[in-house]
Amino acid sequence: MKPTLVKGTRDFGPEQMSKRLFIFDTIRATFKRFGFLPLETPSMENLSTLMGKYGDEGDQLLFKILNSGDFAGSLAPEQLAAGSKAMLPKIAEKGLRYDLTVPFARYVVMSRHALTLPFKRYQMQPVWRADRPQKGRYREFYQCDADVVGTDSLLCEAEIVLMVHEVMRNLGIENFALKVNNRKILTGIAEFIDAPGMEGALAVAIDKLDKIGQDKVLDELRERGFSDSSITALLPMFTMQGSTNEVLEKLKNWLTTSETAQRGIAEIEEMLALVGQYGLENPKLELDVTLARGLSYYTGAIFEVKALGVSIGSISGGGRYDNLTSAFGTSERLSGVGISFGVDRIYDVMEELNLFPEGAGQGTQVLVVPFEESGRHVGLPLLASLRGAGIAAELYPDLSKVKKMLDYANAKRIPFVVLIGSEEVQTGQLAVKNMVTGEQQKMSADAIAAFVQAG
RNA sequence: GUGUCUGUAGCUUAGGUGGUUAAAGCACUCGCCUGUGGCGCGAGAGAUCACCGGUUCGAGUCCGGUCAGACACCCCA
Known part of the structure; x- marks a missing residue:
């Protein structure tokens, strides 16, 4: 189904x-x-709380909740025959607000x-x-x-x-x-x-x-x-x-x-x-x-x-x-x-009217992208420092193709990506990419938080 | 409760007057490109045409019903 x-x-x-x-x-x-x-x-x-407060129309529009268990068990045939309105009090005593x-x-x-x-x-x-x-x-x-x-x-x-x-x-x-x-x-x-x-x-x-x-x-x-x-x-x-x-x-x-x-x-x-x-x-x-x-x-x-x-x-x-x-x-x-x-x-x-402010749908600010295992050793402390600075950041969990990871950032509209390959691990200068402008520059890990916050 | 309209790939849609293997864009997967996305090129996967029945040699297309959704009335945030 x-x-x-x-x-x-x-x-x-x-x-x-x-x-x-x-x-x-x-x-x-x-x-x-x-x-x-x-x-x-x-x-x-309780329906007794809700009924009669909103007029007849309102009573009609109330969602009623069937009693638990054998809700119709005690109904006599003549009560059934009397129609839904008459049997309502017998089978439902609760309703949604x-x-x-x-x-x-x-x-x-x-x-x-x-x-x-x-x-x-x-x-x-x-x-x-x-x-x-x-x-x-x-x-x-x-x-x-x-x-x-x-x-x-x-x-x-x-x-x-x-x-x-x-x-x-x-x-x-x-x-x-x-x-x-x-x-x-x-x-x-x-x-x-x-x-x-x-x-x-x-x-x-x-x-x-x-x-x-x-x-x-x-x-x-x-x-x-x-x-x-x-x-x-x-x-x-x-x-x-x-x-x-x-x-x-x-x-x-x-x-x-x-x-x-x-x-x-x-x-x-x-x-x-x-x-x-x-x-x-x-x-x-x-x-x-x-x-x-x-x-x-x-x-x-x-x-x-x-x-x-x-x-x-x-x-x-x-x-x-x-x-x-x-x-x-x-x-x-x-x-x-x-x-x-x-x-x-x-x-x-x-x-x-297109009134939502730009940042209203904004989630993650920085995606950390390690190319290989060693990049994680640099990426995880960076993640901690970014989060510590109040920046929403995540580390891409799998080691996959760079394209795929950047696609992920685009799909989530993440404005900054930090790329960490073997070269970055060696030099300590990480590649920070602005996904909107495409610009990319290298900086040390502890400079990134301030750079991102500056926009 | 009443009325109008609409149901075709994950999404948006094309399929005059019935006619073979149902089409496109976006999205997806793979490749062009073993460290760079948004653009491009190529390939692939993906649809019991909402469901049931009828008319017909033949139905996505016509008819009836069912279900679902949207919109309007009543009323309401």
Whole structure:
């Protein structure tokens, strides 16, 4: 049989991995700089932890794990006949995590006694979704999350804005848009147009404005049960364009009677003020009232980052959630806010825009090539000194043809090769070859480390 | 869950309207060159044409099905 990959999963070869690690390292460095501490949680969670947190669609997309042993043994014929949905609780009680936020909330609730609030954690692990794969969408992908729980302070929202900017700049993605909105504004709009509690449906529909246009959005709203008067009242919504400050003014004047909306507007204003006080220059912030995001648990700020010039979904998203821990039975109100970076999409964006720095795929710096046994006696101490100087170096393990060994260096894109034949052994002057320029010169072994480091 | 497209060497692909031993580039192995790669020249190895069935004297090519993948919708990082 010939092996295949599970649909929607990938192998990452050395070249890809060094690029991926560049992304992970960059994001981790920012998270640490902002005072977040690392956390890992298991790949598997109880389905009772996961189900019901992501909406019906999300429940559908959860990978469920069959119980060990004779998982169907206790099923009665009538339970079998009732269909897969009905028997699910009997045959599967675990599932793969769908995101990092819900496991984090579960962790916070379970470890509440040991945590000092506000608690800031970062987490970089794979998540799984039983989605149909397509461009920029995988069934297994990594998220890098940073969340704060235990404070309502809008400083946290401001810090997310700052972190997004820092990460994007350090990755080299200069051309991006950080879209922000506030769930309270959406909720306020729903109240204002006399469709209270329907902000979910409202959000899903207007989120598509960019894609399908105003008319189709209105059609969809009708289908979702919005009355004509509600839809008429909603029309000013589509004029909410312009600079962030302009939109804020328009919203204020439009939603005068909605206290909820005004609170959402005030939150955005305060967040912006804090970002300004920090000193972030030219923030790439856009208030987008149509930004909704599917996840049902957001209650305040909503974030989404899009790379411009690439047709791929958002590369990062997040927001504030007030009630996630209460789903696990805590009476204490713990508000959280966080951001999630999608490593795999960031990779695709950087690859497409050619943004990986030259050294991102760089492995071995020096290949030591002995022509014969005696060359090893010189090569091994050299290897030790190079490594001691922090230079990635390897010795070609076999005594084979020079061509073959140089081909190896080319294949691994090793920039320097040290050739050691009988002449070099005798004189102590080793041949150092720059594989990019082809230049070759002789020098003593202890000069090589400095020569290589000089480039 | 719905739809569209695509499956030919390790990779990328060529193979109008069916017709003998399925073609090329890259990669690989060997040689030109027993101490020098990326360029060149020569040779070699490598394919049950995704799978199963049908039409036909004859199928990589046409038809049906299966499987796999990509893309789009829904939704999402």
